[in-house]
Amino acid sequence: xxxxxxxxxxxxxxxxxxxxxxxxxxxxxxxxxxxxxxxxxxxxxxxxxxxxxxxxxxxxxxxxxxxxxxxxxxxxxxxxxxxxxxxxxxxxxxxxxxxxxxxxxxxxxxxxxxxxxxxxxxxxxxxxxxxxxxxxxxxxxxxxxxxxxxxxxxxxxxxxxxxxxxxxxxxxxxxxxxxxxxxxxxxxxxxxxxxxxxxxxxxxxxxxxxxxxxxxxxxxxxxxxxxxxxxxxxxxxxxxxxxxxxxxxxxxxxxxxxxxxxxxxxxxxxxxxxxxxxxxxxxxxxxxxxxxxxxxxxxxxxxxxxxxxxxxxxxxxxxxxxxxxxxxxxxxxxxxxxxxxxxxxxxxxxxxxxxxxxxxxxxxxxxxxxxxxxxxxxxxxxxxxxxxxxxxxxxxxxxxxxxxxxxxxxxxxxxxxxxxxxxxxxxxxxxxxxxxxxxxxxxxxxxxxxxxxxxxxxxxxxxxxxxxxxxxxxxxxxxxxxxxxxxxxxxxxxxxxxxxxxxxxxxxxxxxxxxxxxxxxxxxxxxxxxxxxxxxxxxxxxxxxxxxxxxxxxxxxxxxxxxxxxxxxxxxxxxxxxxxxxxxxxxxxxxxxxxxxxxxxxxxxxxxxxxxxxxxxxxxxxxxxxxxxxxxxxxxxxxxxxxxxxxxxxxxxxxxxxxxxxxxxxxxxxxxxxxxxxxxxxxxxxxxxxxxxxxxxxxxxxxxxxxxxxxxxxxxxxxxxxxxxxxxxxxxxxxxxxxxxxxxxxxxxxxxxxxxxxx
Numbered sequence: 207x208x209x210x211x212x213x214x215x216x217x218x219x220x221x222x223x224x225x226x227x228x229x230x231x232x233x234x235x236x237x238x239x240x241x242x243x244x245x246x247x248x249x250x251x252x253x254x255x256x257x258x259x260x261x262x263x264x265x266x267x268x269x270x271x272x273x274x275x276x277x278x279x280x281x282x283x284x285x286x287x288x289x290x291x292x293x294x295x296x297x298x299x300x301x302x303x304x305x306x307x308x309x310x311x312x313x314x315x316x317x318x319x320x321x322x323x324x325x326x327x328x329x330x331x332x333x334x335x336x337x338x339x340x341x342x343x344x345x346x347x348x349x350x351x352x353x354x355x356x357x358x359x360x361x362x363x364x365x366x367x368x369x370x371x372x373x374x375x376x377x378x379x380x381x382x383x384x385x386x387x388x389x390x391x392x393x394x395x396x397x398x399x400x401x402x403x404x405x406x407x408x409x410x411x412x413x414x415x416x417x418x419x420x421x422x423x424x425x426x427x428x429x430x431x432x433x434x435x436x437x438x439x440x441x442x443x444x445x446x447x448x449x450x451x452x453x454x455x456x457x458x459x460x461x462x463x464x465x466x467x468x469x470x471x472x473x474x475x476x477x478x479x480x481x482x483x484x485x486x487x488x489x490x491x492x493x494x495x496x497x498x499x500x501x502x503x504x505x506x507x508x509x510x511x512x513x514x515x516x517x518x519x520x521x522x523x524x525x526x527x528x529x530x531x532x533x534x535x536x537x538x539x540x541x542x543x544x545x546x547x548x549x550x551x552x553x554x555x556x557x558x559x560x561x562x563x564x565x566x567x568x569x570x571x572x573x574x575x576x577x578x579x580x581x582x583x584x585x586x587x588x589x590x591x592x593x594x595x596x597x598x599x600x601x602x603x604x605x606x607x608x609x610x611x612x613x614x615x616x617x618x619x620x621x622x623x624x625x626x627x628x629x630x631x632x633x634x635x636x637x638x639x640x641x642x643x644x645x646x647x648x649x650x651x652x653x654x655x656x657x658x659x660x661x662x663x664x665x666x667x668x669x670x671x672x673x674x675x676x677x678x679x680x681x682x683x684x685x686x687x688x689x690x691x692x693x694x695x696x697x698x699x700x701x702x703x704x705x706x707x708x709x710x711x712x713x714x715x716x717x718x719x720x721x722x723x724x725x726x727x728x729x730x731x732x733x734x735x736x737x738x739x740x741x742x743x744x745x746x747x748x749x750x751x752x753x754x755x756x757x758x759x760x761x762x763x764x765x766x767x768x769x770x771x772x773x774x775x776x777x778x779x780x781x782x783x784x785x786x787x788x789x790x791x792x793x794x795x796x797x798x799x800x801x802x803x804x805x806x807x808x809x810x811x812x813x814x815x816x817x818x819x820x821x822x823x824x825x826x827x828x829x830x831x832x833x834x835x836x837x838x839x840x841x842x843x844x845x846x847x848x849x850x851x852x853x854x855x856x857x858x859x860x861x862x863x864x865x866x867x868x869x870x871x872x873x874x875x876x877x878x879x880x881x882x883x884x885x886x887x888x889x890x891x892x893x894x895x896x897x898x899x900x901x902x903x904x905x906x907x908x909x910x911x912x913x914x915x916x917x918x919x920x921x922x923x924x925x926x927x928x929x930x931x932x933x934x935x936x937x938x939x940x941x942x943x944x945x946x947x948x949x950x951x952x953x954x955x956x957x958x959x960x961x962x963x964x965x
Contacts, residue, residue, distance in 0.1 A: 233272075233273045233274060233275060234274045234275070234276065234297045234300065234301050234302050234303075235270060235271060235272045235273070235274060235302050235303075236254075236270070236271045236274060236279065236281070236295060236297070236302075236303045236305065237268070237269070237270040237271075237302075237303070237304050237305070238252075238268070238269055238270075238303075238304060238305030238306065238307055239263075239266070239267050239268050239269075239305070239306055239307065240252070240263050240267045240268075240269065240283055240285070240307045240309060241267050241306075241307070241308060241309070242288060242308060242309040242310070246263070246265070246266050246267025246268075247263060247267050247285050247288065247309055248263060248264070248265055248267060248697070249262050249263060249285070249697060249698075250262065250263040250267070250269075250283055250284065250285035250288075250309070251283065251284045251285065251751040251752075251753075252269045252281065252282070252283050253281070253282040253283075253284070253753055254271060254279050254280070254281060254282075255280060255282065255753075256279060256280065257271075257274075257279070259271060260753055274297060275297075276297045276298055276299045276301065277296075277297060278294060278295070278296045278297075279294070279295050279296075279297070280292065280293075280294050280295075281293045281294070281295055281305070282806065283307055283309065284751045284755070284756055284806075285309060285751070288309040288310060289309065289310045290756075290804075290806070291307060291309055293305070293307070331700060331747070333692075334660065334668055334669070334670040334690040334691065334692040334702060334704075335420060335670070335690055335702070335704060336420070336421070336422075336702050336704070336743065336745040336747075336760070336762060337418050337419070337420055338360075338418070338419040338420075338421070338760075338800065339416055339417070339418055339419075340360060340416065340417045340418075340419070341415075341416045341417075342411060342414055342415070342416075344359075344812075344847065345359075345411055345414075346860075346894075347359070347847050347849065347860040347862050347892065348847075348860070348862040348890045348892065348908075349411075349453075349455055349463075349892070349904070349957070349959060350411070350463075351461070351463035351482075351484040352411070352484070353411065353414065353417075353439065354375065354377070356411060357377060357437075358845075358864055358888070359845050359846075359847055359862050359863070359864060360419065360845065361798060361799075361800055361813075361814025361815065361816055361843075361844065361845045362379060362380055362421055362798045362814065362816045362843075363377060363378070363379055363419065363437075364377070364378040364379075364381075364838075364840075364843065364866075365377055365378075366378050366383075366384065366838050366947075367947050367950065368945065368947065369553070369944050369945065369947070370497075370918045370919055370944050370945075370946070370947050370951065371497065371498070371501070371535040371536060371552075371553045371919075371944045372501050372533060372534070372535045372553040372555060372589075373500060373501040373533075373535060374555075377389070377437065378434075378838065378839070379419075379421055379434045379435035379437075380421055380422075380434065380435065380764055380766075380794060380796060380798070380816070380818055380820075381794050381796070381818045381820035381836055381839035381840075382433070382434035382435075382766070382794050382820065382836075382839075383434075383836075383838075385710070386433045386434030386435070386710070387434050387435050387436070387437060388428055388433075388435070388436045388437070389436075389437045389438075389439070390428065390436065390437070390438045390439065391438075391439045391441065391561070391563060391579075392438075392439070392440060392441055392525075392563055392565070393428075393438055393577070394563050394577060394578075394579040394602055394604075395428070395579070395600070395602055395624065396561055396563065396579055396581055396600075411465065412451070412453065412465035412466070412467050412480045412481075412482055412509070413439075413441050413442060413480050413482075413509045413511075413527075414439055414440070414441065414442070415440045415441060415442045415443065416440045417437060417438070417439055417440070418437075418438045418440065419435065419436070419437055419438075420435055420436040420438075421434075421435045421743070421762065421764060421798070422434075422435060422704060422741050422742075422743035422762075422764055422766075427620070427656060427658065427672065427674070433708030433709075433710050433737075433739045433741070433766070434766070434794070441509075441511060441525060442467075442478055442480075442511070443478075443513065444469055444476040444477055444478035444511055444512065444513045445476045445513050447467065447469045447478050448467075448469065448963050448964055448965050449468070449469050449964045449965065450466075450467065450468050450469065450962075450963075450964040451465070451466070451467045451961070451962065451963050451964070452464075452465070452466050452960070452961070452962040453465040453466075453959065453960075453961045453962075454959055454960055455904070455957055455958060455959025455960075456957065456958065456959070457908070457955045457956065457957040458955045458956040458957070459486075459488055459490060459500075459952070459955045460486065460487070460488040461484075461485075461486045461488075461957075462483075462484070462485045462486070463482075463483070463484045464481075464482070464483045464484075465480070465481075465482050466480070466481045466482075467479065467480040467481075473515075474514075474515035475512060475513065475514050475515055476512070476513050477510065477511070477512050477513075478509075478510070478511045479508075479509070479510050480508070480509040480510070481506070481507070481508050481509075482505075482506070482507040482508075482509075483505070483506050483507075484503060484504075484505045484506075485503070485504055485505075486500065486501075486502055486503050486504075487502050487504070488502075489502070489538050490952075491538055492914060492951065492953055493914065493918065493951060495918065495919050495922040496537055496538055496922060496923070497535070497536060497537055497538070497551075497919055497922050498535045498536060498537075498538065499951040499952060500535075500950075500951065500952050501533050501534065501535035501553075502533065502534055502535065503531065503532070503533045504531070504532045504533075505529070505530070505531040505532075505533075506529070506530055506531075507527065507528070507529040508527065508528045508529075509525065509526070509527045510525065510526055510527075511523065511524070511525035511526075512524050512525070516567075516569075517569075520567040520569065521565050521566065521567040521575060522565070522566050522567065523564060523565055524562070524563070524564035525561075525562070525563050525564065526560075526561060526562050526563075527559075527560075527561040528559070528560055528561075529557070529558070529559040530557065530558055530559075531555070531556070531557040532554075532555075532556055532557075533554070533555050533557075534552055534553060534554040534555070535552070535553055536550070536551050536552030536553055536554075536925075537550050537551050537552065537925070540552035542554070545588050546588045546591060546593060547591065548590070548591050548926045548928075551590050551925035551926060552588070552590075553587070553588065553589045553590070553944075554587065554588050555585065555586075555587040556585070556586040556587065557583070557584070557585050558583075558584045559581065559582065559583045559584070560580075560581060560582045561579070561580070561581040562578075562579065562580045562581070563577075563578070563579040563580075564577070564578050564579070565577045565578075572607065572609065573607070573608040573609070574605065574606070574607050574608075575605070575606045575608070576603070576604070576605055576606075577602075577603070577604045577605075577606065578601075578602060578603045578604070579600075579601075579602045580599075580600070580601050580602075581598075581599070581600050582597075582598075582599050583596075583597065583598045583599075584596075584597045585597070590925065590926060591926070593631060594630065594631065594632070595630060595631045596628070596629065596630035596631070597627075597628075597629055597630075598626070598627065598628045598629075599625075599626075599627040600624070600625070600626050600627075601624070601625040602622070602623070602624050602625075603622070603623050604620055604621065604622040604623070605620065605621040606618065606619070606620050607619040607620075613662075614661060614662040614663075615659065615660070615661055615662075616659070616660040616661075617657075617658070617659055617660075618657070618658040618659075618660075619655075619656070619657050619658075620655065620656045620657075620658075621654075621655055622652075622653075622654050622655075622656070622676075623651075623652065623653045623654070624650075624651075624652040624653075624654075625649075625650070625651055625652070626648070626649070626650040626652070627647060627648070627649055628647060628648040628650075629645070629647035629648070635647055635648055648680075649679070650678065650679055650680055651677075651678075651679040652676055652677070652678055652679070653676070653677055654674060654675055654676035654677065654684075655674070655675055656672060656673065656674035656675070657672065657673055658670065658671070658672035659671055659672070665694075666693055666694045666695075667691065667692070667693050667694075668691070668692045668693075669689070669690070669691050669692075670689070670690040670691075670692075671687075671688075671689045671690075672687065672688050672689075673685070673686075673687045674686045674687070681736050684709045686706065686707055686708060686709060687706060687707065688704065688705060688706025688707075689704070689705055689706070690702065690703065690704040690705075691703045691704075698748060698749040698750065698751075699746075699747070699748050700746070700747040700748075701744075701745070701746055701747075702743075702744070702745040702746075702747075703742075703743070703744050703745075704741075704742070704743045704745075705740075705741065705742045705743070706740075706741055707738065707739060707740045707741065708737075708738070708739040708741065709736055709737070709738055709739075710736060710737045710739070734772055734785065734786070734787060735770045735787050736770065737768060737769070737770050737771050737772060737787075738768070738769045738770055739766050739767065739768045739769075740766070740767045741764075741765070741766045741767075742764070742765045742766075743762060743763070743764050743765075744762065744763040744764075745760070745761070745762045745763075746759075746760075746761045746762075747759065747760050747761075753806070754805055754806050754807075755803065755804050755805035755806045755807075756802075756803075756804040756805075757801070757802070757803055757804075758800075758801065758802035758803075759799070759800075759801055759802075760799070760800040760801075760802075761797070761798070761799050761800075762797065762798050762799075763796075763797050764794070764795065764796055764797075764798070764818075765793070765794070765795045766793065766794040766795070767791060767792075767793055768788070768791060768792040768793070768794075768822075769788075769791055770787045770788065771787070771788040771791070771792040771822060772785060772786070772787055772788070788822055788824055789824050789825050790822065790823045790824035790825055790831065791822070791823055792820075792821065792822035792823070792836075793819070793820070793821060793822075793823075794818065794819075794820045794836075795818065795819055795820075796816060796817050796818025796819060796820075797816070797817050797818075798814065798815070798816040798817075798818075799814060799815050799816075800812075800813075800814040801813050801814065808850060808851035808852070808853060809848075809849070809850050809851075810848075810849045810850075811846070811847070811848050811849075812846070812847045813844070813845065813846040813847070814844060814845050814846075815842070815843070815844040816842070816843050816844065817841065817842050818839065818840075818841060818842075819841060820835070820836035820839040821833055821834060821835050821836055822834050822836070835870045836870065837869070837870050837871065837872055838869055838870070838871070838948070839869055839870070840866050840867040840868060840869040840883075841867055841868070841869075842867035843864070843865060843866045843867055844864070844865045845862075845863070845864050845865075846861075846862065846863055847860065847861075847862045848860070848861040848862070849861075855895075856895060856896040856897075857893060857894065857895055857896075858893070858894040858896070859891070859892070859893055859894075860890075860891070860892040860893075860894070860906075861889070861890070861891050861892075862889070862890050862891075862892075863887055863888060863889035863890060863910075864887065864888050864889075865885070865886075865887045866883075866885070866886055866887070866948075866949070867885055868882045868883055868884065868885065869882065869883050869948060870882060871883055871946055871947075871948060872943075872945050872946060873946065874920065874938075874940055874941070874943060875938070875939070876938045877920070877940070879917040879920070879946060880917070883915075883948040883949075886913050886915075886948075886949055887911060887913065888908075888909055888911075888913060888949070888950070889909070889910045889911055890906060890907065890908045890909070890910060891906045891907050891910055892904055892905070892906035893905060893906055899965075900962060900963050900964060900965070901960070901961070901962050901963075902960070902961045903958070903959070903960050903961075904958070904959050904960075904961070905956070905957060905958035905959065906956070906957060907954060907955070907956050907957075908954070908955050908956075908957060909950075909952065909953055909954045909955065910954065911954075912953045912954035913949065913953075914949070914951060914952075914953050915947075915948060915949045915951060917946065918946060918947065918951055919942075919943065919944060919946070920940055920941070920942065920943040920946065921936070921940050921941065921942045921943070922942070924936075924942060925942045926942070927941055927942055930942075
């Protein structure tokens with residue numbers, strides 16, 4: 207009996223030991239390595255949500271989760287500069303897993319490969335120059351017929367309408383007027399001077415691969431005109447474009463926009479043909495002033511780009527674009543037969559534009575590239591009874607020599623040449639002979655040279671220094687230096703400091719639409735001297751990985767000081783615009799913050815805010831300094847784009863908008879209209895339904911809050927000022943004025959569209 211009890215006890219002990227051993231055998235581990243393009247990804251966040259556990263990869267990209275029970279686990283990996291990764295792993299009893307995780311480069315609107323800051327392809331986090339990147343996917347959140355309107359959801363960038371009748375405008379960066387913003391296509395100065403007023407609306411989104419924005423000095427690489435900032439439109443690459451795309455949408459106000467692109471092959475070479483058509487013929491008058499609220503337009507743009515296959519992957523491409531636009535705004539009973547007469551007021555503009563751009567890498571051992579562009583801009587316009595006929599030709603050529611001197615030194619040398627021919631029917635292109643003036647078109651030659659060196663001082667600190675010399679055939683020698691520093695506090699904390707100067711000549715009749723309307727006389731007090739500016743920009747970038755997603759912060763402080771700034775005085779005399787060099791100085795300063803939130807659940811938020819103060823200081827007649835705020839420069843503004851995906855239904859919801867604070871406005875003496883605009887917000891919502899991989903439909907509402915400005919035109923009942931001196935009907939002596947504007951006169955409207963992509 208005793209032996210039997212001992213035997214049973216022994217068996218119990220043995221069973222317990224076996225059960226403990228079996229229990230220990232049930233625990234497993236998941237180990238792995240995270241890499242990208244053969245390099246370990248250091249500091250990647252690896253998450254097992256069900257266990258509420260996370261780890262950062264080590265210096266070799268390794269991670270390990272120990273003591274795991276059998277079951278199914280979802281592994282998530284997040285890392286700066288890379289797309290999020292998810293994988294489901296099932297562990298059986300006693301099982302172990304070793305994972306090899308390859309991350310793809312992160313593609314977002316705020317972090318991409320950029321070329322604008324340095325003329326070289328680098329990741330945005332590696333660039334010494336702060337560059338913002340926006341892709342067509344970002345602009346699809348609020349579809350518009352042109353680049354000009356698309357930029358309204360970019361923080362710190364303000365598309366400003368300058369005329370309530372013909373709806374022409376320009377693009378302000380950090381409060382500075384459109385002429386201080388240089389707009390390039392593939393890095394070449396295609397859009398400038400005359401076309402800054404009328405060419406922007408003709409750039410269709412269908413030709414855009416991405417848009418890069420530099421806020422602050424960019425003069426060393428792109429010329430003295432890039433004083434306030436630079437917008438570089440990178441066109442699509444035919445070799446990577448879909449075989450065909452169609453994007454068509456219409457609004458409830460009868461706007462119609464169609465984008466079509468077709469890719470074709472000719473042997474090893476590829477071509478991309480893009481056609482954009484926009485039509486709006488609906489005479490709207492919501493504010494009952496008997497004038498069109500929105501200019502009527504009929505526009506077509508044709509774009510064709512060729513990429514040529516060459517040995518050693520050397521570059522060779524050429525692209526051409528043609529645009530024709532017929533637009534008019536005015537009294538509701540206006541017809542073309544009244545064009546240029548004083549019977550019925552209208553502003554009618556015919557625009558024809560041709561562009562050719564190309565790049566060719568020389569077949570030599572060193573990396574030498576030749577870039578060129580040609581454009582022709584013809585405008586036939588009438589503002590009431592005042593005709594404005596103008597033509598402009600711009601030729602541009604540039605050699606770039608890119609040399610890597612060592613592992614730490616990069617050298618870039620450029621030899622640019624630019625020729626500008628401009629002619630119109632105004633005194634701006636007349637000879638100085640007052641008695642017998644003759645036509646004297648402006649012909650400007652701008653040869654130059656620039657040198658830029660990028661130097662990695664150590665693994666954390668990088669410098670970029672550049673110097674540019676241009677010779678302006680009218681104004682002589684121009685020097686534009688700049689220097690920038692980039693310091694990595696860590697992989698996720700970056701500081702950039704940039705400084706430089708700019709130099710700008712002015713063509714009033716192409717840059718200031720108010721000088722063309724005929725409602726005011728243009729007075730030039732003295733011979734205008736070129737403007738000079740001194741710029742500084744401090745930028746801080748931070749990336750945060752959390753268990754719930756990714757956060758990107760981009761903060762910038764900017765400061766620009768102007769001398770010889772050319773000011774248009776709208777206030778001294780309501781019948782005149784008086785231009786002169788500023789007897790003092792002007793300042794643009796402020797702070798801008800961009801944020802990017804990408805969550806592990808299907809929500810993404812991009813939001814930004816800009817605080818700025820733009821003003822001039824000039825001595826008055828008694829020698830006292832007087833401060834004047836810049837017109838159309840709100841002290842506070844912000845943008846947002848919220849995207850939520852319902853993956854099970856294939857639905858995407860986009861909510862976008864812009865909030866604009868008070869800004870100074872041009873008013874007349876004793877004007878009943880406020881001299882400062884109110885707060886306002888334009889908001890939009892869109893729902894997109896993906897039918898399959900190739901087809902989707904979308905629709906929504908623009909100007910969801912139905913915001914409309916309370917005031918716009920002054921004396922719309924007498925646009926030719928025929929009764930301006932009638933003291934009974936016009937006791938304050940008001941004159942017809944189209945320049946008072948701070949928001950589009952276009953209320954709430956629905957829209958619907960389709961997109962089809964053939965890969």
